[in-house]
Amino acid sequence: MADGKVAVALTVNGERREALVEPRLLLSDFIRHVLRLTGTHVGCEHGVCGACTVLVDGAACRSCLLFAVQANGAEIVTVEGLAGPDGALAPLQQAFRDCHALQCGYCTPGFLISAHAFLRDTPDAAERSDAEIRSALSGNLCRCTGYQAIVKAVRQAAPAYREAGLEERR
Amino acid sequence: MTHVGSPLPRLEDARLLAGRGRFTDDVHPDGLLEAHVLRSPHGHARIARIDAAAARALPGVVAVFTFDDLVGVERQMPMILPDRRILHPKTQLLLAAEVVRYVGEPVAFVVAETRYLAEDAAELIEVAYEPLPAASALADAASPGGRPVHADVPDNVAGADEIGFGDAAAALAASPRRLRRRFDLARGHAQPLEPRATVARFDADTDLLTVWDTTQGPIPARAALAAMLGLGIDQVRVIAGDIGGGFGPKMVLYPEEVLVAHAAMRLGRPVKWVEDRMESFVATASEREQIHEVEVGFDEEGRLLGLVDHFWYETGAYIPYGLNTPFVTTMHLLGLYRVPALAVSFQAVFTNRMFVCPYRGAGRPYSAFVIERIMDLIARELGLEPAEVRRRNLIPPEAMPYRYPLTYWDGGPVEFDSGDYPGMLEEALARVGYREIRAAQAAARGEGRYVGVAAAAYCEITGIGPYEGTRVRVQPGGRITVATGVGSQGQGHHTTLAQIVADELGVAPERIEVTVGDTAQFDWGIGSFASRGAVTAGNAARIAARKVARQAREWASEMLEVDAGDLELAEGSVRLKGVPEVGVPLEEIARRADPARGRIGRDPETFRPGLEADGFFNPAQGTMGAGFHACAVEVDPSTGTVAILKYVVVHDCGTVINPLIVEGQVVGGAALGIGGAFYERVAYDEEAQLLTSTYMDYLIPTASEVPAIDVVHFESRSPHNPLGVKGVGEAGTLPVAPALVGAIEDALAPFGATFMTMPLAGPDAVRAAIRAACAARGEEGCRASGPV
Amino acid sequence: MKPAAFVYRAPASLPEALAQLREFGGDARVIAGGQTLVPAMSMRLARPAALIDLNGVAELAFLRAGADAIEIGAMTRQRTLERSAEIGRHARLFHLALPHVAHFQIRNRGTFGGSLCHNDPAAELPAVAAALSAEFVIAGASGDRTVGADGFFAGLLSTALEPDEILRAIRIPYLPGSCGFGFAEVARRHGDFALAGAAAVLRLGGDGTLDLARLVLFGVDDGPVRAHAAEAAMLGERPSDDLWSAAAAAAVAGISPVADLHASALYRREVAETLARRVLRQAAAELRDG
Incomplete structure (x- = not known):
């Protein structure tokens, strides 16, 4: 039989959070139902659709494939953590809007996190082929857009990441 | 400034991008309980006994409902679309009582403190099943001696119809050439990325039930819930806020929606149920399986002289959504072509599978597949270019409006209202590089490269009635609100309706707040389906906004003491034409139109306070969306893999309200079509066990499978509504399969491989077709020539 | 799709993990990345009594x-x-x-x-x-x-x-000397498990003949299949398309592919042979260019 609840302490979008959770609680459910950060969506709960993608210690991961207890001590970033401190849309989010890269918006948080990780790690993304960008996005399913506008938005946001990267290194 | 026609970025995007959407599962009332459904593991079985005692005893479990525990609620699900052609209007029970008829049929409803506990409890429910023979494949269920799904329907025929015009049999008999083929079209599933979900809260102090629901039709859902729960419609509020994709199946009312509301009322606490992904495959309606047997007659020039088709249509175990889909198939079976005679009949057949409903395209992907494959087959038979055969059969612009002597299900005619079909075909061919590819094809084959090209047409009767409505209100504080019952599952109604109203009221669209899908805001209408939102709600919004504009001019005329005819609405004010400094802001007029004291002095017969109006649009007939898809592919005959080299859509949806949104609809539709053409197939085994219940088995295309799609708008205004719009929501999906299959066949012409099924399920199917073609020619092994 | 309850252990060292594994007899599972195990648990296809999490074992x-x-x-x-x-x-x-x-x-x-x-x-x-x-x-x-x-x-x-x-x-x-590598697979979609796949490693000796040849097929049997006989037949031979074809044919002679929803056994066999040929050619091209 299960033992009792386990304490977890982690940082989410820069804020320290603590809770007692059952070991079997999925990280996706923890984020949505315990922390009430409902921007992270659950689409398949078996690691295919990518709607629940979050950053765990900087790495984009499916939050439905982790238990909350495994995130003890981790730094998590969800879609709510992407915008600026004043709530202004980040360049990637703005690009999604400009390019009509979302329709129902359900897959969007996962795409934003995946694209954010890709652009952060790929300073020359703007020069990459469509096939490479599409490959980077292929871990997220979208049923509305046909992906074309998402590819366009990622391309549009690329220079902002390169500049931010240069800024950081300076 | 005209906002209709401008590529305005969407107004609803900012909150969705910031993670501030309000989807049903985001609603979390205090005291919330969570539910889980125990479902039938059998395709067909008798329930001998259910014992839920252990589940009820589990700590954290609040209630377990079985059929016998349902008290004070109607236990039979309603017929959503009754129809005289339905011989056996079977619907399911809220929870199965004596017999289960499909894998996934709800048997018990567990409510607990958490979903985790509810799932634990469901494992403790003992159900003794006595398995019965299951009717799985459509072909078997329709055969004499097939296993009956319902004891009182031994032949499994749920309904049937025959339609047509001219003497098709005679036309075929007199045709110089004839051709007969069978087409097998498999089940596909819409799979919106947000699963279905319902949250219900009953307030005993006010006797009001609030239901947050992922429905495409909140107003009919409210009516059905009220009826089943014994409440007035005024006691039920349905909120369909942000919805994560619909595509058809969320138009249907399901048992879970009623069970959640019933449990919330019975238990006095809010209840939530969220479908999980594996459930979605068994518990949400999918579409189709159709088997067509078609015969056509044509002349030596490739002109169609008559078409006779009989098809079988699978309904699944029940038929709540009626015969809508097969009927739509019949009405679009001739595509964009002039054909003198048609005879089509169908039988809807029960099987032991989840019931079906319309899914984006609603029967038209099948009609397009059949007629466009026929075009290709005629071309092959006569040694003509497939594009040329289409050219010779297309309805020409000078024939517009062109009518078939058929009556559509809205009661209107099947009419091709406007457009230049040959012009669109030529544009599609030019864009895809048809002639260039044809010219280079032989040389490429010499290098072992198999490239093919094809074009396929679609038509779609869109924007049908009966009606939709919209309420426009200028509030005294200055807010301008628009509300409609047509919910959005991503189609951008918040923006397009704002654009339409903005033009009429002379304000920026950003100032307009659109609410969709909340029955407390507006409660007349049907819902979002059948590519009708822009036509019906769009024109209704225009009508309502024009009424408000007229009210504003009347009040302003009094306030400014000028003639109403000399006033215009611009920049948020009503002002004197040519003298912009003489004017009064809309909010000031709204305050004047709702005074606290004083005398109004208007005709009581027509007086209405405030700046507010409802508009309704009830189209006399649908509008005809139309277009062509053209694509070029390269096939690797050794592995059967297909690369899409180019994909072009040329389409006509009448007036384009917002090109960004229309292009998004078309491209997204095409991606869905690519899934349906090549990747997605719902598979069952012989005992009606579902084999595709995860995203590892049911393959949705990713960004790597969907190519860049080039979209060209051909705008020909529809004469049937003031905005001149035609629907476009489903258009993108319709001819994808025949376009792709046509191109693949063209690429593989040296092998002679043919494809008469949809989907063309992956590289194995391509290899199988190559092998079959070679075997038919007596060639062993049939290796590809050229490099491998 | 919620996992059944389990006991969670997060050992800090390998000996600790091994001890915990013994503690639960056969009822515990270790979890590494969890990308296969967690969905299996959510579907309740796997329901270990305890999870020993190796993610903290530095x-x-x-x-x-x-x-x-x-x-x-x-x-x-x-x-x-x-x-x-x-x-x-x-x-x-x-x-x-x-x-x-x-x-x-x-x-x-x-x-x-x-x-x-x-x-x-x-x-x-x-x-x-x-x-x-x-x-x-x-x-x-x-x-x-x-x-x-x-x-x-x-x-x-x-x-x-x-x-x-x-x-x-x-x-x-380590593989001393200069090797050529080849890898190819056919999957339904980008990122999916392979319907069939092949990997090859080739190396030329000083005399221009192959002194190392490895060929592996996957997706076509109950695990990766090292084509030992085909490899042996390539040693001492000069690279040629005929050699690759013969090796590919020999490699698929020993496999037992199965059918599933996505591909027939025949398809897997045909494609494995094609891909074997292609990866050998690809590896050889690397040698030539290398």
């Missing part, structure tokens, strides 16, 4: 160039291999294969050892390990033991690991 996550082999800790993330210059220098076959392994979000979490221990017959990494003649260092109560790839992959979804053992590390012996 000694299992390493990648270093040893004296005669690259040594990779079992908990090394697939993404780490993908980004490793060391791997690029000594075991480039990984870099050809990894882009086919699911998606980067999965590789961020998924581990090399986890993939090997799961031994899905259509998975890429077991095939790479087989092609590179990997050695598996297995930790147990009585110390470490080492088995070769042929011994480790024991059958469908099973390996040589005993229930109370944990994979510690994988050694990839």
Whole structure:
């Protein structure tokens, strides 16, 4: 039989959070139902659709494939953590809007996190082929857009990441 | 400034991008309980006994409902679309009582403190099943001696119809050439990325039930819930806020929606149920399986002289959504072509599978597949270019409006209202590089490269009635609100309706707040389906906004003491034409139109306070969306893999309200079509066990499978509504399969491989077709020539 | 789709993990990246009484160039291999294969050892390990033991690991001289498991004939299939299309593909042969260009 609840302490979008959770609680459910950060969506709960993608210690991961207890001590970033401190849309989010890269918006948080990780790690993304960008996005399913506008938005946001990267290194 | 026609970025995007959407599962009332459904593991079985005692005893479990525990609620699900052609209007029970008829049929409803506990409890429910023979494949269920799904329907025929015009049999008999083929079209599933979900809260102090629901039709859902729960419609509020994709199946009312509301009322606490992904495959309606047997007659020039088709249509175990889909198939079976005679009949057949409903395209992907494959087959038979055969059969612009002597299900005619079909075909061919590819094809084959090209047409009767409505209100504080019952599952109604109203009221669209899908805001209408939102709600919004504009001019005329005819609405004010400094802001007029004291002095017969109006649009007939898809592919005959080299859509949806949104609809539709053409197939085994219940088995295309799609708008205004719009929501999906299959066949012409099924399920199917073609020619092994 | 309850342990060392594994008898599972195990638990297809989480066992996550082999800790993330210059220098076959392994979000979490221990017959990494003649260092109560790839992959979804053992590390012996690599697969979609796939390693001796030839097929049997007979027949021969065709034909003679929803057995056999030919040609082209 299960033992009792386990304490977890982690940082989410820069804020320290603590809770007692059952070991079997999925990280996706923890984020949505315990922390009430409902921007992270659950689409398949078996690691295919990518709607629940979050950053765990900087790495984009499916939050439905982790238990909350495994995130003890981790730094998590969800879609709510992407915008600026004043709530202004980040360049990637703005690009999604400009390019009509979302329709129902359900897959969007996962795409934003995946694209954010890709652009952060790929300073020359703007020069990459469509096939490479599409490959980077292929871990997220979208049923509305046909992906074309998402590819366009990622391309549009690329220079902002390169500049931010240069800024950081300076 | 005209906002209709401008590529305005969407107004609803900012909150969705910031993670501030309000989807049903985001609603979390205090005291919330969570539910889980125990479902039938059998395709067909008798329930001998259910014992839920252990589940009820589990700590954290609040209630377990079985059929016998349902008290004070109607236990039979309603017929959503009754129809005289339905011989056996079977619907399911809220929870199965004596017999289960499909894998996934709800048997018990567990409510607990958490979903985790509810799932634990469901494992403790003992159900003794006595398995019965299951009717799985459509072909078997329709055969004499097939296993009956319902004891009182031994032949499994749920309904049937025959339609047509001219003497098709005679036309075929007199045709110089004839051709007969069978087409097998498999089940596909819409799979919106947000699963279905319902949250219900009953307030005993006010006797009001609030239901947050992922429905495409909140107003009919409210009516059905009220009826089943014994409440007035005024006691039920349905909120369909942000919805994560619909595509058809969320138009249907399901048992879970009623069970959640019933449990919330019975238990006095809010209840939530969220479908999980594996459930979605068994518990949400999918579409189709159709088997067509078609015969056509044509002349030596490739002109169609008559078409006779009989098809079988699978309904699944029940038929709540009626015969809508097969009927739509019949009405679009001739595509964009002039054909003198048609005879089509169908039988809807029960099987032991989840019931079906319309899914984006609603029967038209099948009609397009059949007629466009026929075009290709005629071309092959006569040694003509497939594009040329289409050219010779297309309805020409000078024939517009062109009518078939058929009556559509809205009661209107099947009419091709406007457009230049040959012009669109030529544009599609030019864009895809048809002639260039044809010219280079032989040389490429010499290098072992198999490239093919094809074009396929679609038509779609869109924007049908009966009606939709919209309420426009200028509030005294200055807010301008628009509300409609047509919910959005991503189609951008918040923006397009704002654009339409903005033009009429002379304000920026950003100032307009659109609410969709909340029955407390507006409660007349049907819902979002059948590519009708822009036509019906769009024109209704225009009508309502024009009424408000007229009210504003009347009040302003009094306030400014000028003639109403000399006033215009611009920049948020009503002002004197040519003298912009003489004017009064809309909010000031709204305050004047709702005074606290004083005398109004208007005709009581027509007086209405405030700046507010409802508009309704009830189209006399649908509008005809139309277009062509053209694509070029390269096939690797050794592995059967297909690369899409180019994909072009040329389409006509009448007036384009917002090109960004229309292009998004078309491209997204095409991606869905690519899934349906090549990747997605719902598979069952012989005992009606579902084999595709995860995203590892049911393959949705990713960004790597969907190519860049080039979209060209051909705008020909529809004469049937003031905005001149035609629907476009489903258009993108319709001819994808025949376009792709046509191109693949063209690429593989040296092998002679043919494809008469949809989907063309992956590289194995391509290899199988190559092998079959070679075997038919007596060639062993049939290796590809050229490099491998 | 919520997992059944379980006891959670997060050991900090390998001995601690081994002890905990013994504590629960056969009822505990170790969890590495969890990218296969967690969905199986959510579907309640797997319901271990206890989970021993190896993610906190630092000694299992390493990648270093040893004296005669690259040594990779079992908990090394697939993404780490993908980004490793060391791997690029000594075991480039990984870099050809990894882009086919699911998606980067999965590789961020998924581990090399986890993939090997799961031994899905259509998975890429077991095939790479087989092609590179990997050695598996297995930790147990009585110390470490080492088995070769042929011994480790024991059958469908099973390996040589005993229930109370944990994979510690994988050694990839250096291949002296200049090798050519080939890797190809056919999958339904980008990132899916292969319907069929092949990997090859070739090396030329001073006399212009092959002195090393390895060919592995996957997705076509109950695990990666090292085509030993085909390999032996290539040794001492000069590269040629005929040689590749003969080797490919010999390789598929020994496989037992199965049918599933996505492909027939016949298809898998045909395509395995085609891909075998292609990866050999690809590896040979690297030799020529190299």
